Amino acid sequence: xxxxxxxxxxxxxxxxxxxxxxxxxxxxxxxxxxxxxxxxxxxxxxxxxxxxxxxxxxxxxxxxxxxxxxxxxxxxxxxxxxxxxxxxxxxxxxxxxxxxxxxxxxxxxxxxxxxxxxxxxxxxxxxxxxxxxxxxxxxxxxxxxxxxxxxxxxxxxxxxxxxxxxxxxxxxxxxxxxxxxxxxxxxxxxxxxxxxxxxxxxxxxxxxxxxxxxxxxxxxxxxxxxxxxxxxxxxxxxxxxxxxxxxxxxxxxxxxxxxxxxxxxxxxxxxxxxxxxxxxxxxxxxxxxxxxxxxxxxxxxxxxxxxxxxxxxxxxxxxxxxxxxxxxxxxxxxxxxxxxxxxxxxxxxxxxxxxxxxxxxxxxxxxxxxxxxxxxxxxxxxxxxxxxxxxxxxxxxxxxxxxxxxxxxxxxxxxxxxxxxxxxxxxxxxxxxxxxxxxxxxxxxxxxxxxxxxxxxxxxxxxxxxxxxxxxxxxxxxxxxxxxxxxxxxxxxxxxxxxxxxxxxxxxxxxxxxxxxxxxxxxxxxxxxxxxxxxxxxxxxxxxxxxxxxxxxxxxxxxxxxxxxxxxxxxxxxxxxxxxxxxxxxxxxxxxxxxxxxxxxxxxxxxxxxxxxxxxxxxxxxxxxxxxxxxxxxxxxxxxxxxxxxxxxxxxxxxxxxxxxxxxxxxxxxxxxxxxxxxxxxxxxxxxxxxxxxxxxxxxxxxxxxxxxxxxxxxxxxxxxxxxxxxxxxxxxxxxxxxxxxxxxxxxxxxxxxxxxxxxxxxxxxxxxxxxxxxxxxxxxxxxxxxxxxxxxxxxxxxxxxxxxxxxxxxxxxxxxxxxxxxxxxxxxxxxxx
Numbered sequence: 001x002x003x004x005x006x007x008x009x010x011x012x013x014x015x016x017x018x019x020x021x022x023x024x025x026x027x028x029x030x031x032x033x034x035x036x037x038x039x040x041x042x043x044x045x046x047x048x049x050x051x052x053x054x055x056x057x058x059x060x061x062x063x064x065x066x067x068x069x070x071x072x073x074x075x076x077x078x079x080x081x082x083x084x085x086x087x088x089x090x091x092x093x094x095x096x097x098x099x100x101x102x103x104x105x106x107x108x109x110x111x112x113x114x115x116x117x118x119x120x121x122x123x124x125x126x127x128x129x130x131x132x133x134x135x136x137x138x139x140x141x142x143x144x145x146x147x148x149x150x151x152x153x154x155x156x157x158x159x160x161x162x163x164x165x166x167x168x169x170x171x172x173x174x175x176x177x178x179x180x181x182x183x184x185x186x187x188x189x190x191x192x193x194x195x196x197x198x199x200x201x202x203x204x205x206x207x208x209x210x211x212x213x214x215x216x217x218x219x220x221x222x223x224x225x226x227x228x229x230x231x232x233x234x235x236x237x238x239x240x241x242x243x244x245x246x247x248x249x250x251x252x253x254x255x256x257x258x259x260x261x262x263x264x265x266x267x268x269x270x271x272x273x274x275x276x277x278x279x280x281x282x283x284x285x286x287x288x289x290x291x292x293x294x295x296x297x298x299x300x301x302x303x304x305x306x307x308x309x310x311x312x313x314x315x316x317x318x319x320x321x322x323x324x325x326x327x328x329x330x331x332x333x334x335x336x337x338x339x340x341x342x343x344x345x346x347x348x349x350x351x352x353x354x355x356x357x358x359x360x361x362x363x364x365x366x367x368x369x370x371x372x373x374x375x376x377x378x379x380x381x382x383x384x385x386x387x388x389x390x391x392x393x394x395x396x397x398x399x400x401x402x403x404x405x406x407x408x409x410x411x412x413x414x415x416x417x418x419x420x421x422x423x424x425x426x427x428x429x430x431x432x433x434x435x436x437x438x439x440x441x442x443x444x445x446x447x448x449x450x451x452x453x454x455x456x457x458x459x460x461x462x463x464x465x466x467x468x469x470x471x472x473x474x475x476x477x478x479x480x481x482x483x484x485x486x487x488x489x490x491x492x493x494x495x496x497x498x499x500x501x502x503x504x505x506x507x508x509x510x511x512x513x514x515x516x517x518x519x520x521x522x523x524x525x526x527x528x529x530x531x532x533x534x535x536x537x538x539x540x541x542x543x544x545x546x547x548x549x550x551x552x553x554x555x556x557x558x559x560x561x562x563x564x565x566x567x568x569x570x571x572x573x574x575x576x577x578x579x580x581x582x583x584x585x586x587x588x589x590x591x592x593x594x595x596x597x598x599x600x601x602x603x604x605x606x607x608x609x610x611x612x613x614x615x616x617x618x619x620x621x622x623x624x625x626x627x628x629x630x631x632x633x634x635x636x637x638x639x640x641x642x643x644x645x646x647x648x649x650x651x652x653x654x655x656x657x658x659x660x661x662x663x664x665x666x667x668x669x670x671x672x673x674x675x676x677x678x679x680x681x682x683x684x685x686x687x688x689x690x691x692x693x694x695x696x697x698x699x700x701x702x703x704x705x706x707x708x709x710x711x712x713x714x715x716x717x718x719x720x721x722x723x724x725x726x727x728x729x730x731x732x733x734x735x736x737x738x739x740x741x742x743x744x745x746x747x748x749x750x751x752x753x754x755x756x757x758x759x760x761x762x763x764x765x766x767x768x769x770x771x772x773x774x775x776x777x778x779x780x781x782x783x784x785x786x787x788x789x790x791x792x793x794x795x796x797x798x799x800x801x802x803x804x805x806x807x808x809x810x811x812x813x814x815x816x817x818x819x820x821x822x823x824x825x826x827x828x829x830x831x832x833x834x
Contacts, residue, residue, distance in 0.1 A: 031076060035321060038064050042320070058165055058389065059422050061320040065327020076328050087407070090329070091397035097322045098195060098390050099274040099288045100267070101163040105192025106292020107266075111299045113185060120372035124190045125197060131362040132386065133159040133201050138608075139353040142662050143699065144341045145690035146409065148683055149209040153405060156201035157396045157414050158354065159194075162389030163289075164319050165425060166191035179381075186372045187385060192293075195391040196233065196286020200225050202395050206403050233283035234290050237273070241294025244269050245301060269295075285394070322390060323422070330419060334412040341409050349658070350413070351420035357612075359386040361553075364546050376543035388421035532629035532637060538828055540626050549619030551822035555815040556614025561607045565599035566807045571671045573799060575773060583803045594675050602667040604682040609663025613656045618819060620652035621718060642719060649718035653711045661706050662699030665689065669696070709767030713760045717812055720756035725832030728752060737833045745830045750817040752832070757812025761805045766796045768804065 042049070042060060049055050068075040082089050114121060136155035141148050166187050203225045211217035248265060251257040257265075273291050277284035295301045335344040363370075363383030373379045396414040399405040533540040560567070569586040572579075580586035590598050625648035629637035637644060666685050669678060679685045689698040728748045729737055737745065766788075773787050788796055820830040 028081075034068060034076065035324065038324065039317065039320060056165070056422075057320050058323045061323035062327040062419065062422050065324040066330065067327075068324075069328030069330075071330065071332045078325065078328055086329070087397055087400055090325075090393060091401060093322060093325065094390050094394040094397065095274060095278070095284070096271075097164060097318055098162075098285055098394055100270045100318065101390075102192045102195060102285055102289040103266075103270045103273070103292040105163045105166075105188045106289045106294075107296045107301060108188050109185060109293060109296055112297065114189060114293055117186065117189070117372045120186060120370040121189055121193070123366050123370050124186075125194050127366060128359070128362050129159060129194055129197065129201075132358050135358050135362075136354055139350050139357070140413065142686070143346050143350050143353065144409070144413065145686075145693065145699070146341060147687070149205045150405070150410070152205035153202055153399055153403075154410060154413055156198060156203075156205070157392045157399065157410075158358075158388050158417055159201055160198040160391045160395075161187075161191040161194055161385075162387045162391045162421075163188070163191040163195055164322070164391075165387035165389035165421065166385075180374075180378065182372055182374070183378050183381065186382065191387075192289040193286065196283050196289060197230065198285075198391060198395050199229055199283050199398075202399055203403075206399075206405075229281070229283045230286060232280075233277055233287040236277060236280075236282065237287040237290025238294055240269070240273055240276075240287070241291040241297075244291065245295050245297070249300065285391070319390075326393070326415075326418070330415050331412050334408070335416065342412050347413070347416045347420075351417060351424075353659075354388075354417060355384075355420070355424055359383055360546070361550070361615075364550070376541070376546075380542045380546065385425060387425040388417050392418055530630070530634040532626045535634075540622065544828060545619055545623055547823070547826045547828060548622045549615045551819045551826075552614035552616070552618030553611045554614075554822055555618065555819040557607050557611030558818065559811050559814045560610035561603055563807055563811060564601075564603045564606055566803060567606070568599050568601055568671045570803045570807060571668060573803065575672045577795065577799045583806075598675075601680050602670040605663040605667040605670070605685075609660045609667065612659035612663070614815075616656035616659055617649075617652050617714060620655055621648050624648035624651045642723070645719045645722050646715050649714045650711050653714035654707065656714075657703065657706050657710050658700075660710075661703045664706060665696065665698055665702050668702075705767055705770050708770075709764045712767070713764035713808075716760045716763045717756050720759050721752050721812075721816060722832050724752040724755050725749070729833055737830075742824055742830075746817055746820055746824070749820045749830055749832075750813045753816030754809050754813030756816075757809040758805055760812060761801070761808035765798075765801050765804055766793075769796045769799065 038061070042057070046057075049060060065076075066072055070077050070079075078086050078089065133152070133155050136158045137148070137151040140146060140154050141151035144151075146154075200221070204221055207217040207221040207225075208214060211220070244265075248257070248262065252262070269291060270288055273288050274284045277287045334342045335347055360380070360383035364379055367373055367376075367379040367383075370379075370382075373382055392414050396411055399410060400407050538544065565587065566583070568590060569580065569583055572590065573581070573583075573586055580589060587599065625644060628644045628647055629641075632640065632644065666682070666689055669689060670680050670685050679688055689696050692698075725748060728751070733740060733744070733748065769791070770787060773791060782790075816831070824830060
């Protein structure tokens with residue numbers, strides 16, 4: 001009897017029967033090896049990566065995916081593993097990940113949190129989300145030049161804040177150490193719920209795009225998307241969540257279920273909800289969040305799973321696996337072209353635009369109606385932290401597969417924005433730790449000095465408690481203790497004791513002011529490094545810089561829009577001096593030929609462009625001025641303040657012009673084109689500029705001459721303004737600045753701004769003339785030197801100068817007046833001084 005089970009070919013010397021030859025199986029086994037090795041290896045050094053390198057799991061996993069993917073070692077290639085099915089794999093993988101994370105986000109909320117913080121959550125899901133959608137669309141449309149409908153679709157994918165990235169940063173022991181409890185809860189609630197509200201934003205432009213009747217399109221969108229997908233998903237989520245909670249309670253009270261099965265039920269209910277709602281065609285993502293919130297409504301379910309650390313397990317397995325796959329899918333080859341919609345410089349510019357403008361300004365503006373945010377630093381972090389991740393990829397694949405939107409440029413743009421968010425928002429905890437949880441030296445020293453002063457006054461009153469601002473100081477703390485100890489432990493409130501993740505009070509006292517009772521550090525204490533940000537009466541913190549940026553938006557946006565008629569006339573005088581010979585006659589000619597409304601041509605790109613420019617110009621000027629002053633040191637900062645003003649204003653304008661350039665090119669083309677040869681509407685004009693990009697060099701063809709015009713102008717504007725204000729307060733108004741009324745200070749501001757504006761107009765006029773001449777059809781393809789030579793160097797410096805002096809003088813004076821008025825209203829005081 002032959003008992004041989006298998007034949008081993010000794011001539012080959014290998015166990016071929018045990019080694020799979022199928023490439024698919026080998027790839028799968030290699031995937032297990034790489035995934036398990038990465039998760040295990042990362043786990044061994046996770047605290048080092050998070051605590052010292054400030055890198056999130058998502059960032060590290062994405063980097064690993066890039067290394068093993070087609071762009072790196074090409075060990076793992078999804079296209080080869082799932083030929084022709086990659087989009088569907090991404091869709092379902094992202095659906096699974098985001099559904100579980102939305103459920104986790106809902107479960108993580110304490111009892112009735114959504115109802116208690118309904119005002120803050122409503123603001124985040126309403127006006128904030130709408131602004132994020134429109135601002136994202138504007139960035140993509142302006143920079144990439146895609147149709148506005150496609151820009152809105154891409155923006156709809158990018159608008160929701162991602163629960164996966166949010167949870168990887170605001171969950172776990174690391175986040176509990178660095179981020180206040182209530183901020184983590186708010187971000188979890190927002191990220192879990194607003195992903196479900198992304199569907200209406202993606203579908204709306206599709207309905208408008210593909211249906212000829214706009215009213216009918218909106219009606220169908222309301223019925224099919226808002227009511228059926230969103231409202232019905234909420235209703236079904238409430239039903240599933242309520243029934244699940246009651247079933248679990250019944251099973252647990254009767255002893256039918258153990259702890260492990262409760263955890264399994266949690267995963268099962270996520271899959272059931274996703275499957276059921278997907279089959280019905282409703283919003284399964286929002287439904288999962290609602291189910292999670294209902295499960296934890298009375299905190300019973302939270303208590304059942306609080307010891308399981310389910311969030312950390314999910315992050316280590318499902319989420320990290322997804323970001324490894326994402327790293328292998330990034331289409332690097334699409335970004336290699338120097339020109340084109342997907343060129344790398346356009347992607348970087350869009351990413352920076354989204355990070356700076358997509359969320360932060362609107363959160364700061366509406367923060368007073370968000371009671372969940374306790375101070376300005378929490379407002380800043382909430383405004384900064386709007387991650388783009390798995391949700392964006394999910395809706396991207398929805399658009400590609402179900403809505404038949406072209407894969408390119410949709411996926412490459414979304415993928416790059418997700419990568420940018422992983423990198424930029426992945427390091428947000430370090431920013432938050434430095435800027436928020438560790439109080440600034442100015443604030444700490446002020447409070448410590450107040451404590452010492454109050455205790456000195458009450459030192460003789462034995463048995464009396466020292467109370468400062470509602471804070472009871474421990475009886476074992478003495479004035480000497482305050483001055484000698486580096487940290488004072490503040491007793492926890494009941495709320496802090498109930499929520500150990502919250503920051504307990506600690507007062508850092510590295511350099512308490514020696515001037516007892518004053519409470520405000522000067523930066524000159526023993527061992528302290530002088531910092532220009534805290535050298536004045538108002539600390540230049542994040543709140544200060546943000547308000548300065550908003551003041552710049554108002555100052556530049558409103559004033560430039562108001563003088564559009566002067567700008568239209570001035571530009572035409574520069575382009576055709578024979579026809580438009582003066583300000584008054586030029587206005588009359590324009591009105592006679594094109595009508596009264598023609599004098600307001602280009603007002604909308606003017607408003608958008610100069611609002612963005614003003615934000616960076618004034619905001620970055622304050623930042624650069626403080627940074628350069630601190631680098632120079634206290635003595636040199638006073639001695640060479642003129643050079644610091646110039647350097648700070650030039651640095652700020654360099655970046656401000658990048659925001660202005662595309663819109664300035666559109667504005668000039670609209671204002672100087674012969675009537676009937678170029679559209680005057682904003683959207684048609686941008687489309688025409690993009691279509692003729694080879695000729696117009698849109699959107700950054702005028703950046704160099706714009707720098708040539710604006711940087712000298714801004715340097716003169718800020719230097720002479722600061723200098724003239726200084727002369728006013730040292731030669732004319734010699735009393736302390738604060739002794740004069742606000743109206744007097746603002747009058748000095750306007751006079752100084754107007755005087756500086758006249759100088760600015762003269763300095764920047766030649767470059768301004770060249771910018772206008774570039775838009776003339778006869779000058780297409782010519783260099784700046786040849787244009788200046790043909791037009792005449794003297795003409796470049798003088799034609800339209802009188803009008804420009806009046807315009808810029810008034811403009812600059814009003815800008816400084818509006819800016820300082822806004823600062824005064826915000827409690828920041830006016831600019832300049834002795």
